[in-house]
Amino acid sequence: MVQTCSRCSRVNPEEASFCYFDGIGLGGRSHASAGVQMDFPKPIRYPSGKTCSNFNELASTILSDWSISLEMMKKGEFGTFFSGIGRLDLAMVATESAKHPDPAQGLDQFLARLPSQPIPPADLEVDPPTLDLGTLKPGKDIKCSVKIRNKGRRILYGSVSIEGIPWLSIGEGKPRSRSRFTTFQDAPLPMTVFSNSLRTSEKTIEGKLIFETSGGNLVVPVTAEIPIRPFMIGTLAGAKSPRHLAEKAKANPTGAAVLFENGTVESWYKENGWVYPVPKPPAQGMAAIQQFFEALGYVKPPKVLTTTTDLLFELQPGDVKEQTITLYNDEKKSTYAYAKADKPWVRIAKPVLKGGKAYLKISVSTSEVPSSLETATITITTNGSQSIKVNVEAQVLVQGSEFADLTGDVTPVMPQFLGSPFASFEPNQGTVQNPDVPMPTSAHILSVHPLARKIKSNQWTTYVIAGFFVISLISLIGTIIYLGIRKMNSQTPAPAAKTK
Incomplete structure (x- = not known):
């Protein structure tokens, strides 16, 4: 007849005296008690000299000398001891517990499997049961804690996590929303309120x-x-929310514009822990109100247009030239903008906002352009984060040459041959021209003038091909019409001759 363990409810053979799974005595209360109190054939000895003669003494010593028991389990001393006294079941339990990733939890599992008098398990209690942090203000971190209590005797282990309050962190230093802990009795759980993450609200934070x-x-x-x-300042004083602030700004835009422009509104956002929705830098004047309303989604940004998307600077040594990009919209709303170039030799002045338009002054200095021909791109960000690209090209006149004019005639330079009556000495170069290589015909034209350079770089190939096909198509249509007219004329009968 099989026997059922009173602790784990598992089935054991009829001849078994102890449960194979947890080591508890089988065969009734008296037998179990005898198994618990029965002395070991030989005691187990601790490094301190303390000896344990039965399961009760061993369980008590493990709890009182926890750290030493951990080392003994890691070294396999418990498994060796139980193998030596013939309790292979407990030796296997000790070996498995020693392999646990968390040694403390492994030892606790081993303690739970010993057939000793029952040891009260861990029992969690948190003091206080409700944590009220009171009134918090952005700007200063706060320390707080709760106490973890273990009303049982065995080890208490597990995890704690924070939910719904991202500005509260477990411990100190790097923010953590989850942590693991192990304790026997009482232990504090320190926490930190990170004030930089606080967000003010009219409601209680839970x-x-x-x-x-x-x-x-x-x-x-x-x-x-x-x-x-x-x-607290000016015409916007008393506003308690972004929407309330927008209503006050709409009622008095002239007085509110300067508070947006000088950063006072942005500072108020930071004091309340809110993210300021307006991208930097802020616009000027009335455009600052328009910029704020667009960022909050209260108004739709207008479609912004520009007077040009290409700038050409023709420079001579020592030149500093300026050009202006004008941005505007057709909806009679304020236009604001800020720009950035991808090359350092392009200088962009602070935008000027006037009459609903934005003016960007672009300047280029010959001394800052690294070569005779340079290109750059200006990225303009305007209403509603619209992006406009402007191409910039700088041409620096080379010493001894000039900007070509394609409207004039190009005069070829005759080749010079050594020994020829046409051979000559060029004073400006100090050398005789190579007689074997023909001189190029006005080469600076193709390297300087933008029209000639585009022709040279095949940038207009598409237009040339398209023009060829258009001309061919017109010629074909004209030919078809001409042939049709001739055919009609040939089919028309000649008038009959009159008879007298």
Whole structure:
């Protein structure tokens, strides 16, 4: 007849005296008690000299000398001892517990399998059961804690996580929303309120600490008040929310514009822990109001147009030339913009906003252009984060040459041959021209003038081909019409001759 263990409810053979799975004595209360109190054939000895003669003494010593017991389990001393006294079942338990990733949890599992008098398991309690952080203000970090209590005797281990309050962190230093812990008795759980992450609100902030442990699961509610700091300056004074601020700005745009332009509104956002929606830099004047309304989504940004998307600077040594890009819209709304170039030799002045338009002054200095021909791109960001690209080209006149004029005639330079009556000496170069190589015909034209350079670089190939096909098509149509007319004339009968 099989026997059922009173602790683990598993089935054991009829002849078994102890449960194969947890080592508890089988065959009734008296037999179990005898198994617990029965002395080992030989005691197990601790490094301190303490000896344990039965399971009760061993369980008590493991709890009192926890760190030493951990080392003994790691070294396999428990497994060796139980193998020596013939308890192979407990030797296997000791070996498996020593392989646990967390040594403390492994030893606790081994302790739970010993056939000793029952040891009260871990029992979690958190003090206080509800955490009220009171009134918080952005700008200063705060330390707080709760106490973890273990009302049992075995080890309490598990994890704690924070939910719903991102500005609260476990421990100190780097923010953490989850942590693991192990304790026997009472242990504090330190936490930090990171003020830079606080967000003011008209409502009570609510979150929770979630404990999942070997001694049970608990949820500790967390509450806090983070009141809004009202705007205190000028025509926007008294605003308690971005929408309230926008309403005041709409009612008095002239007085509010300077508060947006000088960064006062942005500072108020930071004081309340809010993210300022307007990209830097802020616009000027009335455009700053337009920029704020667009960022909040209260108004639709207008379609911004530009007077040019290509700038050409023809420079001579020592020149500093300027050109202006004008940005505007057809909806009679304020236009704002800021620009950035991808090359350092392009200088962009602070935008000027006037009459609903934005003016960007672009300047290029010969001394800053690294070669005779340079290109750059200006990226303009305007209303509603619209992006406009402007191509910039700088041509620097080379010493002894000039900008070509394609409207004039090009006079070829005759080749010079050594020994020829046409051979000559060029004073400006100090050398005789190579008689074997013909001189190029006005080569500076193809290297300087933009029209000639585009022709040389085949940038107009598409236009030339398209023009050829258009001319061919017109010629074909004209030929068909001409042939059709001739055929019609040939088919017309000649008039009959008159008879007298």
